Amino acid sequence: MTNPVYRVDGERLWRDLEKLATFGAEEAGGGVTRPAWSRGYLDAERWLVAQFEDAGLSVRIDAARNVWGRWEEGKLPAIVAGSHIDSVPSGGAFDGCLGVLGALEAVRALRRGGHRPDRQIWIVAWTEEEGSAFGNALFGSRAFVGELDLEAALERTNAAGETLAQAMGRIRHDSAAPPGLPRLPDGLGDLAAYLELHVEQGPLLERDGVPVGVVTDIVGLRGARLRFTGQANHAGTTPMDARRDAGVGAARGMVEARRLAVDHGVRATAGVVELSPGGTNVIPGRAEFSLDARDREAAALEAYVSALRAACSRIAEEEGLDVAYEQVYDIAPVPMDAELQRLLTDVCAEIDTRCRPMVSGAGHDAMVVAPHVPAGMVFVPSRDGISHAPQEFTSPQDCAKGAEILMHALARLSAGKPKTGGHP
Known part of the structure; x- marks a missing residue:
């Protein structure tokens, strides 16, 4: 059962989304251009680190520049929630960002409500999901699971002709990230499940009047x-x-x-x-x-x-x-974990929120993690189905609802239930 003591602060989540959108904001057009490794991205990263620390989380930046905020109270393998904070050129304020900041607000709510997890809860902001900087889409998550062609990735260049290897070297001089090449921060064996909250980036939820989608597969x-x-x-x-x-x-x-x-x-x-x-x-x-x-x-x-x-x-x-x-x-297509789908659906029912199963037509970090760790995704509506554009918008109420579902799912999963596993 869900615990009524745990309540997300939707207004605070909205303020966080608005603040994050200022990093890389365009003067004209209202869009956000925040490719990984850029000045705007690094400023956003520093701000995010401060928010993690303010929430009482232990912060680590791994050598792939994934940013981890870790609630290390539990002893069992961790539950991870997150997404990414880089953007496409002239993108929106919600793609990826809601998944990271929604996870942060979910953890804040659990801590405020006195939750005592048996499992650690980690938040992650994966690096360069979009690939708009060096063409290395899903860079951080692929580095994490050991599926990155590192030599090829480091040789890729950005629009200025700088290689990724040069950019990483330049940034490391002003960074808390450890030296060396991308590697697993603690190993896949330290993870029990992965959850990702995301805007739908399509029209189906809004069209059908359903506030939440539970992802069954990623195409x-x-x-x-x-x-x-x-x-x-x-x-x-x-x-x-x-x-x-x-x-x-x-x-x-x-x-x-x-x-x-x-x-x-x-x-x-x-x-x-x-x-x-x-x-x-x-x-x-x-x-x-x-x-x-x-x-x-x-x-x-x-x-x-x-x-x-x-x-x-x-x-x-x-x-x-x-x-x-x-x-x-x-x-290849990637199915989401069957037990996590059921858990997310049960949470929606218990908080009286309609949901529907959905196939994700977009790629996400969850598709990289899922073959290695049980993974689940939650979608909330995108107004007019628009994404990767300045007009991208998800209402404050829908953002808060997504964070609420994530919060209850994290509460259940961190209570010591054994690893999930299996697909429909």
């Missing part, structure tokens, strides 16, 4: 580039029936990508298009588009990609082109 992702090659030529002197126009091939390929996505029930996006040589009076000799395909079933993604490749090969033959498919990433 798998296939990323690729499809490149059509023809012959650049003069736009005015080349007859239409003599053209090998790579731009036409790519355009037809993108239309097929959408049509096949609908047929296969997956979500697919062509977000980047490049034409070369790029003159208004030159027929493109090369055209490339990016592909981002997502689904909860790996087999559905495989079938979709196979169908698209076949369609693009047919288009290339019809247009007199060559086509190449280059895979950029292949991330």
Whole structure:
């Protein structure tokens, strides 16, 4: 049963969200640009450390620059809650931030209410979840579980041409982080479960009038580039029936990508298009588009990609082109822990809050942690389904409700229940 003594301070949580949004705030447009390792990010990190310390938590910054606030009263393996505080360019104030600050407010409420945990409770702010600084998406969580290609990650450069290795060296001179390369702070064996509160970043909860989503799965992702090659030529002197126009091939390929996505029930996006040589009076000799395909079933993604490749090969033959498919990433779908799903659903019922099961169409740090530690996620509504934009907004009431659910879940899990495990 939930304990009525434990109460989150929704007003304080909202003030924290507003304060965090000032770090990296844009003068025009109302957005937040706070890539990991930037000045705004480091200022936000220092502020967060101060909040952890003010809440009575022990603070550690590991060599991957994940920030940990630890309530170390319990003796059993820890329950971890968190998310990230970096942003995309011109992003919003809630993506990731609610998960970190909601966890902080949940811990504050438990401490105020006199909770005596058998398990330690840790809060984490993972580094560079977005990948907007060096392209190392999910950097901190991947370093934590030992799945990071460290050599490749350290060689990546930001917009200024600085490598990540150089940035980490520069920052370490003014940091509490230990020297050395990313490593596990205490080992996965010291963790019993991981919870992540997050804004939905989509329209479903608001559309259906349901205040909370309990995540069942995080979708798998296939990323690729499809490149059509023809012959650049003069736009005015080349007859239409003599053209090998790579731009036409790519355009037809993108239309097929959408049509096949609908047929296969997956979500697919062509977000980047490049034409070369790029003159208004030159027929493109090369055209490339990016592909981002997502689904909860790996087999559905495989079938979709196979169908698209076949369609693009047919288009290339019809247009007199060559086509190449280059895979950029292949991330398997990840189910959330079945027992944690039930626990979160039970908490919602006990505090008289409607919830629904949901598949996350976005990637999260929880998908990195879940294969190693039982993981669960809670979603709260995003107004108009907007995220990764200045208009991103979740109401104070919904933010507080998410923190309340997290608080009760942490109270139960920290009471000494054995490790959860298993998927639906």
